Amino acid sequence: MTSxxxxxxxxxxxxxxxxxxxxxxxxxxxxxxxxxxxxxxxxQALEKGYLLDLAGLNNNSTIVALLEAVPVTP
Incomplete structure (x- = not known):
């Protein structure tokens, strides 16, 4: 096994x-x-979507905005 x-x-x-x-x-x-x-x-888009949904449940617009600003990996 290699390092x-x-x-x-x-x-x-x-x-x-x-x-x-x-x-x-x-x-x-x-x-x-x-x-x-x-x-x-x-x-990844799926992770970001899940986290946005999770943040939306708490109605925290600051956290939603932080998540929306995260770039999606191709």
Whole structure:
């Protein structure tokens, strides 16, 4: 197994933890934390749509605006 192969699961794990932290911050209406987690990030359209729906449930227009500004990865 190459070091590249062992790094990929670790990277995926960090990505999953980052996404989980983002969902938690959205649910808890933690605007500053959401802003920090979204800094210099892009995401897939499906992820972005889900997070926008989640933010919409809390009617937090600031978090919705932060999410809308995130670029979608092709």
């Amino acid at each position: 590249e192969q062992t790094e990929q699961p670790e990277e995926e794990s960090r990505s999953f933890m980052h996404y989980a932290a983002l969902k938690t911050a959205i649910v808890n209406n933690e605007e500053q934390r959401v802003k920090e987690l979204l800094a210099n990030q892009s995401m």
